[in-house]
Amino acid sequence: MSLSKQDLLRAYRNMKTIREFEERAHAEIMNGQIAGFTHLYTGQEANAVGVCEHLDPEDSIISTHRGHGHCIAKGADVIGMMKELWGSSEGLCKGKGGSMHIADLDKGILGANGIVAGGPPISVGSALAAKIRDNGRVAVSFSGDGSVNQGTCFEAMNMAVVLQVPAVFVIENNYYSEHTNIDYAVGCDDLKARTEGFGFPVFVADGSDFFAVYEAAGKAIAHARAGNGPAGVFAETGRFHGHFVGDPQHYRAEGELDDLRANSDCLKIFRAKMAETGELSQEELDAVDAEVMALIEESVVAAKAAPRPTPEQVTEDVYISYGAAG
Amino acid sequence: MAEKTMRDALNEALHQAMAADDSVFVIGEDVAGCNGSQGEVGSVGGVFGVTSGLYQAFGPNRCIDTPISESAIVGAAAGAALMGMRPVAEIMFADFIGVCMDQIVNQMGKFRYMFGGKSKCPAVVRFAAGGGFSAAGQHSQSMYQIMTAFPGIKVVIPSNAYDAKGLLLQAIAEDDPVLFFEPKVLYQEACEVPDEMYTIPFGEAAFVREGDDCTVVAFGQMVPKAAQAIDALEEEGISCDLIDPRTSSPLDADAILESVEATGRLVVVDEGPPRCGLTADIAALAADRAFKSLKGPIKQVCAPHSPTPYSPELEGFYLPDAEKIKTAIRETMA
Numbered sequence: 001m002s003l004s005k006q007d008l009l010r011a012y013r014n015m016k017t018i019r020e021f022e023e024r025a026h027a028e029i030m031n032g033q034i035a036g037f038t039h040l041y042t043g044q045e046a047n048a049v050g051v052c053e054h055l056d057p058e059d060s061i062i063s064t065h066r067g068h069g070h071c072i073a074k075g076a077d078v079i080g081m082m083k084e085l086w087g088s089s090e091g092l093c094k095g096k097g098g099s100m101h102i103a104d105l106d107k108g109i110l111g112a113n114g115i116v117a118g119g120p121p122i123s124v125g126s127a128l129a130a131k132i133r134d135n136g137r138v139a140v141s142f143s144g145d146g147s148v149n150q151g152t153c154f155e156a157m158n159m160a161v162v163l164q165v166p167a168v169f170v171i172e173n174n175y176y177s178e179h180t181n182i183d184y185a186v187g188c189d190d191l192k193a194r195t196e197g198f199g200f201p202v203f204v205a206d207g208s209d210f211f212a213v214y215e216a217a218g219k220a221i222a223h224a225r226a227g228n229g230p231a232g233v234f235a236e237t238g239r240f241h242g243h244f245v246g247d248p249q250h251y252r253a254e255g256e257l258d259d260l261r262a263n264s265d266c267l268k269i270f271r272a273k274m275a276e277t278g279e280l281s282q283e284e285l286d287a288v289d290a291e292v293m294a295l296i297e298e299s300v301v302a303a304k305a306a307p308r309p310t311p312e313q314v315t316e317d318v319y320i321s322y323g324a325a326g
Numbered sequence: 327m328a329e330k331t332m333r334d335a336l337n338e339a340l341h342q343a344m345a346a347d348d349s350v351f352v353i354g355e356d357v358a359g360c361n362g363s364q365g366e367v368g369s370v371g372g373v374f375g376v377t378s379g380l381y382q383a384f385g386p387n388r389c390i391d392t393p394i395s396e397s398a399i400v401g402a403a404a405g406a407a408l409m410g411m412r413p414v415a416e417i418m419f420a421d422f423i424g425v426c427m428d429q430i431v432n433q434m435g436k437f438r439y440m441f442g443g444k445s446k447c448p449a450v451v452r453f454a455a456g457g458g459f460s461a462a463g464q465h466s467q468s469m470y471q472i473m474t475a476f477p478g479i480k481v482v483i484p485s486n487a488y489d490a491k492g493l494l495l496q497a498i499a500e501d502d503p504v505l506f507f508e509p510k511v512l513y514q515e516a517c518e519v520p521d522e523m524y525t526i527p528f529g530e531a532a533f534v535r536e537g538d539d540c541t542v543v544a545f546g547q548m549v550p551k552a553a554q555a556i557d558a559l560e561e562e563g564i565s566c567d568l569i570d571p572r573t574s575s576p577l578d579a580d581a582i583l584e585s586v587e588a589t590g591r592l593v594v595v596d597e598g599p600p601r602c603g604l605t606a607d608i609a610a611l612a613a614d615r616a617f618k619s620l621k622g623p624i625k626q627v628c629a630p631h632s633p634t635p636y637s638p639e640l641e642g643f644y645l646p647d648a649e650k651i652k653t654a655i656r657e658t659m660a
Binding site: 060062091092093094095096097101103104105106110111113114115118120121122123124125126127128129130131132139151152155156158159162163316317318319320321322323 | 393395405409429433444
């Protein structure tokens with residue numbers, strides 16, 4: 001699979017945008033500027049971007065509580081997202097969803113999701129709609145190593161096979177479901193094999209390498225898009241922050257985070273590859289960095305200035321119509 | 327006009343809705359039946375027969391059998407609805423809400439709000455609900471009471487075949503998610519049902535009886551029981567309004583309050599247990615907003631705070647009936 005220069009720049013820009021969005025969100029949360037619970041995607045950027053680079057706006061994704069990265073990779077408006085974190089009525093979800101529920105249906109983003117494995121069944125429904133309409137669309141659900149132990153995930157995977165729908169299950173193994181290691185929480189030794197046991201192919205990737213994820217996701221998405229039923233992507237990855245912002249991370253081994261940041265940073269790995277192939281110059285990448293930093297700054301300035309919601313908005317958008325009766 | 331059972335009326339509504347709009351499909355366990363077996367696919371048509379003939383008429387892409395996976399069924403309906411389809415999912419027994427609660431309450435019911443009003447989820451989930459079948463604790467609950475508490479979903483409980491057809495067609499036309507509870511003891515009950523398509527708007531109660539002395543509000547299978555009680559009391563010179571709200575969310579509060587203001591008395595009847603139920607909800611509504619009109623105590627007629635028992639005698643003691651409703655009306659009149 002060859003990527004044009006434009007593709008490479010877009011992929012890098014998206015990964016960098018996710019990184020800086022998350023790092024700035026982290027800083028602003030620590031400053032007390034952002035309310036609620038936030039789960040950062042820093043370190044896992046190559047997964048979201050490697051998958052979403054294969055998708056059109058008409059394809060759908062559904063995400064997790066760690067959802068900012070997937071939303072940005074699928075084209076969500078970064079300024080609207082930052083306003084949403086700020087709880088403004090101009091946020092992408094009018095301040096009704098916050099970090100865990102960012103969605104943009106026009107971009108095919110069926111939402112981040114506060115319930116672990118809440119998404120896969122819904123994604124099967126999106127894939128079912130594609131199958132019924134025979135429109136060539138695929139539906140991707142992102143899950144983690146925690147999500148795969150939920151019954152809803154099992155139900156969704158089995159049903160996707162039974163109904164032969166174009167669902168793609170992306171499993172990002174960041175090794176921790178909250179504070180518990182996969183070695184404890186996944187009962188079998190081979191999660192890929194367990195997933196394949198449902199009856200669909202699973203393509204494995206190093207989740208710190210954009211190109212590896214891009215290749216594996218390409219195979220899985222092509223399989224589903226061609227009408228061969230569901231497929232999976234299994235990526236090993238690492239989150240650079242805790243489960244949530246403020247997590248003391250007692251579960252980390254000494255030096256684990258330093259090692260992750262030094263050796264599993266998808267941005268560094270991408271840059272190194274570009275230096276090796278010469279497809280993008282360091283100057284071109286630096287220019288993207290500057291552009292991204294400016295966008296993130298702009299988003300924070302805009303979020304701080306954005307209007308606050310008003311009392312009557314509390315009960316808006318519960319229903320499309322509820323009649324005169326209450 | 328032909329008499330049809332509630333089952334046939336619901337089945338007719340599904341046939342007509344699917345013929346009229348190719349975004350409508352049904353999905354659930356055995357809605358077709360016999361898939362992967364020696365039997366003829368489509369020969370089941372739902373365990374209560376409500377989806378009968380849909381497989382034959384519309385094929386496997388629009389009458390979709392699933393594994394026994396209620397969360398995935400509701401999720402599939404919710405996801406397809408987000409993408410513009412109008413699914414009608416069947417969850418067989420309402421009790422099974424216990425295994426798909428998250429997909430109903432936290433997912434489909436909250437999309438629109440959490441997504442800032444930018445999504446639409448026109449999914450219907452149908453359930454066979456309520457007692458009267460000696461089906462014991464896990465197959466007899468009515469469940470619509472607790473689902474009424476959740477903002478973002480609409481809750482429908484038809485009490486007769488005519489309403490069932492019109493309300494189901496309305497449910498399918500709704501752009502919000504709808505939970506549709508079919509009292510299973512009423513499937514075989516018949517009344518006159520037009521052949522053509524028609525809708526009954528949500529949030530508009532039906533006045534099943536009209537009277538001056540007491541307002542009786544009843545839901546689902548309690549409506550015919552309340553009517554029986556009221557007709558018997560007519561001979562004693564007591565006349566009652568009987569209000570069937572038909573939808574508990576939205577609730578036609580105005581109809582109830584206007585009636586209570588006129589009669590000064592209120593009896594609320596439901597087959598569910600008493601705590602945090604619909605009878606308590608409507609009693610509170612009247613106490614809050616029509617207190618000064620009240621001439622007697624608000625009476626709640628409902629099941630006791632116990633699971634539904636199996637034995638036919640025990641279930642008979644458990645469920646409200648016309649005698650219990652009559653007693654309640656007499657008590658508030660005393």
